[in-house]
Amino acid sequence: MPEDGRALEIELRVNGQSRRLGVEGSTTLLDALRDRLHLTGTKKGCDLGQCGACTVLLDGQRVVSCLTLAAQADGRDVITIEGIAPEGQLHPVQAAFIEHDAFQCGYCTPGQIMSAVALIQEGRATSDEEIREHMSGNLCRCGAYTNIVAAVRDAAAKMA
Amino acid sequence: MALFRYHRPGDLSEAHARAVTPGAMYIAGGTDLLQLVQERVTQPAEVIDVNRLAPPEIETSEGGVRIGAGAKLNAMAAHPLVRERYPVVAEALMGSASPQVRNMATAGGNLLQRTRCLYFRDVATPCNKRQPGSGCSAWDGQNRQNAIFGGSPTCIAVQPSDFAVALLACDAEIVLASPGGERRVPMADFHRLPIEAPEIETVMEPGELITAIELPDRAAQRRSRYLKVRDRASFEWAVTSCALSIRMEGGAVSEARVAVGGVGTKPWRLPNVEPAIVGQALTEQVITSAAERAAEGAEPRQHNAFKVPLLVGTVRKALREFAQMEAVQP
Ligand SMILES: Cc1cc2nc3c(=O)[nH]c(=O)nc-3n(C[C@H](O)[C@H](O)[C@H](O)COP(=O)(O)OP(=O)(O)OC[C@H]3O[C@@H](n4cnc5c(N)ncnc54)[C@H](O)[C@@H]3O)c2cc1C
Ligand code: SF4
Ligand code: FES
Numbered sequence A: 001m002p003e004d005g006r007a008l009e010i011e012l013r014v015n016g017q018s019r020r021l022g023v024e025g026s027t028t029l030l031d032a033l034r035d036r037l038h039l040t041g042t043k044k045g046c047d048l049g050q051c052g053a054c055t056v057l058l059d060g061q062r063v064v065s066c067l068t069l070a071a072q073a074d075g076r077d078v079i080t081i082e083g084i085a086p087e088g089q090l091h092p093v094q095a096a097f098i099e100h101d102a103f104q105c106g107y108c109t110p111g112q113i114m115s116a117v118a119l120i121q122e123g124r125a126t127s128d129e130e131i132r133e134h135m136s137g138n139l140c141r142c143g144a145y146t147n148i149v150a151a152v153r154d155a156a157a158k159m160a
Numbered sequence B: 001m002a003l004f005r006y007h008r009p010g011d012l013s014e015a016h017a018r019a020v021t022p023g024a025m026y027i028a029g030g031t032d033l034l035q036l037v038q039e040r041v042t043q044p045a046e047v048i049d050v051n052r053l054a055p056p057e058i059e060t061s062e063g064g065v066r067i068g069a070g071a072k073l074n075a076m077a078a079h080p081l082v083r084e085r086y087p088v089v090a091e092a093l094m095g096s097a098s099p100q101v102r103n104m105a106t107a108g109g110n111l112l113q114r115t116r117c118l119y120f121r122d123v124a125t126p127c128n129k130r131q132p133g134s135g136c137s138a139w140d141g142q143n144r145q146n147a148i149f150g151g152s153p154t155c156i157a158v159q160p161s162d163f164a165v166a167l168l169a170c171d172a173e174i175v176l177a178s179p180g181g182e183r184r185v186p187m188a189d190f191h192r193l194p195i196e197a198p199e200i201e202t203v204m205e206p207g208e209l210i211t212a213i214e215l216p217d218r219a220a221q222r223r224s225r226y227l228k229v230r231d232r233a234s235f236e237w238a239v240t241s242c243a244l245s246i247r248m249e250g251g252a253v254s255e256a257r258v259a260v261g262g263v264g265t266k267p268w269r270l271p272n273v274e275p276a277i278v279g280q281a282l283t284e285q286v287i288t289s290a291a292e293r294a295a296e297g298a299e300p301r302q303h304n305a306f307k308v309p310l311l312v313g314t315v316r317k318a319l320r321e322f323a324q325m326e327a328v329q330p
């Protein structure tokens, strides 16, 4: 990391692959993923931490990438929607979202799915009430909430 | 996002030396600071990452519990020492923000988060806190969210941290460090009232770092709970909230802390409610008459007068639930 703190060279481990890239001190992880690494599955909704569209896993934990500096992710492990299942296959949560019609426009969906994957890992999918509470960081302007809860419940049961 | 430099200092003295230069700011989880940068409320020239200097450990210390300033909200809420000994703190944290934000946000940063006052976050309007001397748009404007305690025509912004309200009920102390050494400030004295300089929100000196929060053993001897009232069921700041930390002896209250959030320019204790329950059994009559005193001294403005009866109801409900909890597990 050079002394001036503005142009930084960082290394991220993204979806299992090591990626070196140059960023500004002020570049967010979201912008680094989308604009520098062209991983556009992660969406930008509010850019203020309020909608969850930009949710990724950082060292295995869900975070909003719009309020994370790329520099703070240096040397860490990032999983995006592109990395949750092997090429050409669906993750059980993705399959459940399709089966339950858990989206309309689809803009919030990558964030919903990343949050759901984390929530199931956290062991928080034991009731509909708990799913709703622990999915509350992901807003859906199309109002697909009922089907999202059904998809998460179903995926959690299948993954148990 | 507006450009700024990023630095990761090696030690406290380097961090301090950088932090006192103009335009420099500390960053921990970034969840409040980066919102403010995105909205152009704050424009740092340089951010100084404190994550290596503010440890995340949560451990016992002198009979109480010491929480490193770098502890994440979710990690604190899940920690057995916090959950078992200070349930009010765990409940306040679980009711804060979203799961994603709780994985990022730190204990230290949480206490320094800025107000949610609409005008503070809207750079097109006057605001004494954002631009000293420009006036307070909330005083005669949309002040539904604003404070009913501790304000003045200079500023009526609510300090929005749920965690801080729970810490106040637990008599917590904030540990501050600078190259000159360490000092401790009680939670009650940490935030300043926005009377002369609403832009200065705490008693921290420039460059000082929060390194830990200490919860005393005597608060762990009390039973506690947190009740939060908000505009939607989850993922929202408090309209009102109530943190209780109460010791019962022989069926009567022997010691009580009643702190409230969403209503004060800083976390607020209710001086008239506490003596109204001490020495009493928590009967419905005692609860109702104590809660009636919750909003004494309140100075509501045009759109936040509803907080007066809401606060009374919040304190009453919190006390009732506490009494029921005691009845089940005396
Ligand atoms: C969508 C959303 C919803 C939220 N809802 C709630 C809620 O319901 N209740 C609630 O209480 N909070 C809520 N929050 C606020 C959140 O809890 C705070 O943003 C967070 O705790 C700040 O911590 P941080 O580590 O991210 O701080 P940062 O944003 O990194 O820093 C905040 C400030 O603290 C300073 N700072 C940080 N650490 C230190 C340190 N160790 N020493 C000295 N200075 C330091 C920084 O310079 C900065 O000025 C919400 C936030 C978001 C984004
Ligand atoms: S209440 Fe405080 S923060 Fe809000 S507009 Fe007035 S001065 Fe600014
Ligand atoms: S874009 Fe990050 S939370 Fe909305």
Ligand code: FES
Pocket (backbone or CB within 6 Å): A102, A103, A104, A105, A106, A107, A108, A109, A139, A140, A141, A142, A143, A144
């Ligand atoms: S499917 Fe359109 S926002 Fe959720």
